[in-house]
Amino acid sequence: xxxxxxAPSPIASEWDWQHRGSCRALSPEIFFHPEGERGSxxxxxxxxxxxxxxxxPVLAQCRAHALRSREPYGVWGGMSEDERLAFYEERGLPIRxxx
Numbered sequence: 001x002x003x004x005x006x007a008p009s010p011i012a013s014e015w016d017w018q019h020r021g022s023c024r025a026l027s028p029e030i031f032f033h034p035e036g037e038r039g040s041x042x043x044x045x046x047x048x049x050x051x052x053x054x055x056x057p058v059l060a061q062c063r064a065h066a067l068r069s070r071e072p073y074g075v076w077g078g079m080s081e082d083e084r085l086a087f088y089e090e091r092g093l094p095i096r097x098x099x
């Protein structure tokens with residue numbers, strides 16, 4: 001068994017951007033759709049989330065994180081789930097769909 005005291009720790013500076021996000025003090029429900037949400041309700045929620053992202057000081061870091069880690073749900077860095085999938089498809093990258 002590995003010694004957890006000697007395991008590498010996350011580099012705090014790589015995640016520090018999250019503390020500066022415009023979404024930090026808001027409800028996650030703005031950025032993540034409830035089960036079964038579709039159509040205009042989902043589009044309107046996504047648009048509201050993207051408006052918050054538009055003026056966010058860490059939009060670029062958030063978007064890069066979402067694309068690099070393949071975030072399967074929610075609006076990240078001003079991109080919806082469908083927009084991230086389209087991004088991967090346009091570049092011929094493998095798509096991992098959430099189960």
